Amino acid sequence: MISEKMYELGSKRSVIRELFEFGKKRAAEIGAENVFDFSIGNPNVPAPEAVKKAIIEILEQENPVNVHGYTSAQGDAEVRKTLAESINKRFGTNFGADNLYMTLGAAASISACFLALANPGDEFITFAPYFPEYRCFVEAAGGKLIVVPAQIENFQIDFNEFEKRINEKTKAVIINTPNNPSGVVYTEETIVKLTDLLKEKEKQYGHAIYLISDEPYREVAYDVNVPYVTKYYNDTFVCYSYSKSLSLPGERIGYIVVPDEMEDSKRVYAAVCGAGRALGYVCAPSLFQKVVAKCAGQTSDISIYRKNRDLLYDGLIKLGYKCVKPEGAFYLFPQSLEPDAYAFCERAKKHNLLIVPGDDFGCPGHVRISYCVKTEQIVKSLPAFEKLAQEYK
Amino acid sequence: MISEKMYELGSKRSVIRELFEFGKKRAAEIGAENVFDFSIGNPNVPAPEAVKKAIIEILEQENPVNVHGYTSAQGDAEVRKTLAESINKRFGTNFGADNLYMTLGAAASISACFLALANPGDEFITFAPYFPEYRCFVEAAGGKLIVVPAQIENFQIDFNEFEKRINEKTKAVIINTPNNPSGVVYTEETIVKLTDLLKEKEKQYGHAIYLISDEPYREVAYDVNVPYVTKYYNDTFVCYSYSKSLSLPGERIGYIVVPDEMEDSKRVYAAVCGAGRALGYVCAPSLFQKVVAKCAGQTSDISIYRKNRDLLYDGLIKLGYKCVKPEGAFYLFPQSLEPDAYAFCERAKKHNLLIVPGDDFGCPGHVRISYCVKTEQIVKSLPAFEKLAQEYK
Known part of the structure; x- marks a missing residue:
């Protein structure tokens, strides 16, 4: 029943x-x-401490009606502007407020991307080892998760196995680097090889293949460069969460970046908004939107x-x-x-x-x-x- | 694409x-x-003021790892216990922590119920005037929204029109009282007539017809009794949000009550958990779970x-x-x-x-x-x- x-x-x-x-x-x-x-x-x-300080400052200085009120569905415009500038400063990108969509953390970020993209029969490829909830979220969106077996000697990408699985039905590829559960960071060499292959396949199949970069661990990396993927490939979504970088996993706060360079960028952004609406998100938690903006760039x-x-x-x-x-x-x-x-x-x-x-x-x-x-x-x-x-x- | x-x-x-x-x-x-x-x-x-006070107390007194950490998917057990006791005290019910599932506000509460219940072909009936997002959420869950026209002289229920629409495919009925947009509160007479009819139809069709009581405005009522629906009908979900009662609409915090008396209660509760998982909710915002528990019963x-x-x-x-x-x-x-x-x-x-x-x-x-x-x-x-x-x- x-x-x-x-x-x-x-x-x-x-x-x-x-x-x-x-x-x-x-x-x-x-x-x-x-x-x-x-x-x-x-x-x-x-x-x-900056988080506590930010919360108290906001409570002391701002009108509670604004602090706790609805924001626009895509998130407070000032918050998105501040976060875009912080990303630009750190990674040499060129995003504005309208490239960001505030979310309820990483699970919501990737769920909204999957639902925005998926049509019946679409395949989403990821690489083992991978976060098991991907399957749940992809299937909830009506897609099919295809897993490329792990390259166990170093947990980079096994491109032979990947090429066997990518095909005309591939709607998107999901990467997670630094990786849960391996802890491995994809090298720039891996990112270049992956994005070159995707560009080739986009041409071959005549349609966009989106790259979804699920990166809640971006800042948790030790003496190693974590390539910013939009710089290598236009059709990239960056799915971010403050769960790990600011130790706020219970607060459910993060964002999606949809770059202007993405094919059909405005339509895709609208579809992300539609997905957030269909999933019942309404808006990302308002106080913590303001908090992460105040703590931009800190960890x-x-x-x-x-x-x-x-x-x-x-x-x-x-x-x-x-x-x-x-x-x-x-x-x-x-x-x-x-x-x-x-x-x-x-x-x-x-x-x-x-x-x-x-x-x-x-x-x-x-x-x-x-x-x-x-x-x-x-x-x-x-x-x-x-x-x-x-x-x- | x-x-x-x-x-x-x-x-x-x-x-x-x-x-x-x-x-x-x-x-x-x-x-x-x-x-x-x-x-x-x-x-x-x-x-x-109690909200601000609660936030600051929690930040001052508790370990930030606990304050901002993941809670169980269904919500912090202590919080659920406190809220259940507050409901029991105010409405003479008998709920425990395990009857509550904490959510990201009203939209999430009803979305999770719809998704937990819906099988292809299922119909969900509501009464005009109704909150337009119902259609979006019901359809996202794979159900079909059926609307009973308004009884415009008083915005109670037009039972003739309702009886024309209820049938074997009816999975659930959604009410919203006090109502958005009419502001009308269903009288006890309306609730008794509705639930008597539902009991009769359950017998006739041989399966449960769930009643989803969407009640973010419960406390916003002027000198009028808002009947607590679980007391009239076992197969009732109460979908609650603190958006209006505590003026926290941006914070996305609420709960679902699944009473023990509901048919298949434990299975239904598990399905609600499954729906929350599929929708990418993970857990309700952790700080505000604690805040609403500290402010239980206040408005x-x-x-x-x-x-x-x-x-x-x-x-x-x-x-x-x-x-x-x-x-x-x-x-x-x-x-x-x-x-x-x-x-x-x-x-x-x-x-x-x-x-x-x-x-x-x-x-x-x-x-x-x-x-x-x-x-x-x-x-x-x-x-x-x-x-x-x-x-x-």
Whole structure:
């Protein structure tokens, strides 16, 4: 009687969310300090003081009717102007307010793009390992998600496998760099090769192939350049969120960039607005629109993630785990110590290690470890990882 | 190439939003004080001081990682418990945390219900005058909106017309009381008659017919009882938003109640969670979840709306306008002075009166006047309404 599809989505919750809920329950049983919960990408580094300061300033100085009132559906014009200028300054782009559409974070950003673009039969290609909710969002928009298998030696793009899958039905390609779950950043070489290929395919098929750059981790990168994709390819959407850069994942705030250079740019922007409307977004949260504008260009203390990465990566390598060294985000994606990552994660649970099987990310034989946790948790967890490894010796 | 449906939704924006944007432009030209913008339901009464106090208390006392972090998808458990207790206290219900699902406001609340319920071919019935976005949300969920014509003498329900439209394909009935745009509150008699009929039809068709009570204006009511619908009918969703009661429309915060007494309650709740996931909601904004819990049961200063209602209603009646006296919300819905309400509203624009044709609310020959504006604007606008009326004499 009700929608079985929605029942299934709601009852078979994502593995990550399941583990998150399990972790909360387990913590209540044995104490949070004894649960090594590496399951969820909930930043543990607090929002910078600038966020608190901005909120209080806005509350003290501005009229509450404006602060908490509806903004235009695409977001407050002043906010969009400020953010566009900040992007231009940092990345040498040339966006204006009308190239930005404020959203309820990354999930809303990509959902609105998918719905704006998808016609029945359209295919959306992504590269393993990939964020599992992509499937849910693409299918909700009426599209079909096509996954290119991972190039496991370095988690860049396997172009042979990609070329086998791109075809006339390809509406868009989704990339996520720095990547969840691998932590890998696509090199400029990868971006150039990808966008050159897309340009060639656009000509061959005679229609636009959009590139959706899902980049909530842009600022969480260690000594490495994260290419700004609109500079390489006109038909690029940038989907951004402040969840990680300002540690505001619960506040649901981000944006989409639709560059003027995109084919049919104005029509596409209107379709994004239409998608946001159909999805019931109305407008992005108004106070936090103003907050992120006041904090434009700032980030949380990323150095803590780097410290965690070094500690956990070095620790696991020493214990014999195999892992591509990540240069961004806050995930490690090592190989599981048995081919079945689910079985491996179940075994890890017995040591109170909550880690996520790679299968749902389209990459079996691997596990995701979110290291956006207290450094102390990493230190305390290493003996548990050691015991886990010993089970396989 | 892109989705034409989304392009259309995004380019043919709702009449209300169009007028809102026009009003902002016009204000820049001739000064805000000379534009009598009655187009949008953006509360002009500020959020109560308690909201500001709650925000600052939370920021001062709680860990920012928790304040701004992800909550469970259905909302923070403590928040849901507090809100359930507040509802129970005020309305004599018996809900617990697990009956509530926190949302991004009213649009998200009803969108999630529609998507949770709809299977292809399902019909959703509502009563004119109705909020025009219902059509957009029902169709986005794959359902079909069926409209029962208005009973224009009092804007209660025309049960003859309703009985002609309810049938085996009816999945749900949507009511909105206090009503946008008529301001009318359904009497207990109307609710009893409606729910008795629904019970009879459930038996006749052998399946649940859900009642979706969209009630963002519950607290904006003047000396009149707004029946709490779950007490009359088990298969009721309550869709609530704090946009009006706490003057937080831009913050996107509300909830859905799924009572235990509903048929298949647990499965329906799971489907609501699934719908929220598919729509990209992730979780309701975390800070404002905590804020509304701290402000449970409080409201903005509703007396200002009553004063505005009296002033505008009495003024218009004196000028010869015909209007059902509204007992809630902050809208007046008088008859237009010519049969074509669009033409009437265009004529009104020339007097800098921005009012909305009733056609989009399924009720031609009427116009919506949102009186959630400064009382001064109402006083200043009456001569313009007089001039407008004189054009028809």
